[in-house]
Amino acid sequence: MFWRPEIYRHDEFSQGLRDFAPQAAGVGAWGLMTGVAMMNSGLSLTESLAMALLVFAGSSQLASMPLILAGAPWWVILATGFCVNLRFVVFSLHLRSYLMHLPRWRRLLHGYFTADIGYVLFVKRHPKPAQDDAHRLGQEAYLMGGNVLNWGSWLGASVVGVLLSNFIPPEWGLGFAGILCLLGILCSLATSRMRGVSALVAGLVGVLAYSLPLKLNIVLAIAVAVAVCMMLESAPPASPSVSRESPR
């Protein structure tokens, strides 16, 4: 973990920090607004700080706040949080092959700290899991480097937002910086035409299915986009010549 010298002295750890640094502003603005939103919704100072410090997941915090205040049954709140987090379940399937060599408690800690941007930057720099111990350590160090900064900027900004909640009206919409941050990362991932297709399909489905409960539109959008891309990928390339039998 990050307190182990072989991790935090690793070149990949500082690389992870450097790659995450530009995103920290967006994460910070997002954390700030989540902190403001928690206080403005009526959670107490203790509860808002505990949320920011422990739950560490903006979308599930924002989704659960109204339910907590309405006194919804605890299992409804937790189920809602889980559904809003379903995209992380997809990420965990992807990260599995990078982490399985570690003992379970270290896997769980990495899982806990790996949010959207940490995951995206990680698989962007390391498209394939390492095959030997030295590279595995490097990948782990890179993941931790980004995640440490993600956690720090999220937490610091959330606390500032909680404390400043009386002075920053939510109507200013500073939280939109978080969306712009995700938008920039989205653009940086559009490295092939098929990935562009994936983004278009997912965006479309995400909007069309927006009325689904529990943010299930996000899960549906991922599933449809991945399925469409795989179907297009395995289709024989369109050729101007006479149609041939598919090799499959």
Next chain:
Amino acid sequence: MSGPILYETDLWTLGVVLGLTLVTVVSRSFFFISSRAWQLPHWAQRGLQYAPIAALAAVVVPEIVTQQGELVRTWQDARLYAAAVGVAVYFWRRSVLLTIALGMAAYLPLHIGLGW
């Protein structure tokens, strides 16, 4: 800020916060909680390369083009211009930080100034 409300909490709420923390751990670790070995099928590995960008698009696009679950029906929406500026800036300079900065520079005057 009134005093009593500020620090007030109860065991139920703190329990729910702890539960949500567990939810974060479980959802983010879902497929590597168990130590049992199994291999992801090849087709799934291929499909996963499309998942990150799909997840981001599914989160981001509705935040830009919908209002209370409905597609926006007006051009007087600061988010549309900010997002357009953000995308253009990204492909111009390949910098996420500039995307955020110039996107917000387009967003704030329209949003706070004109109320879009």
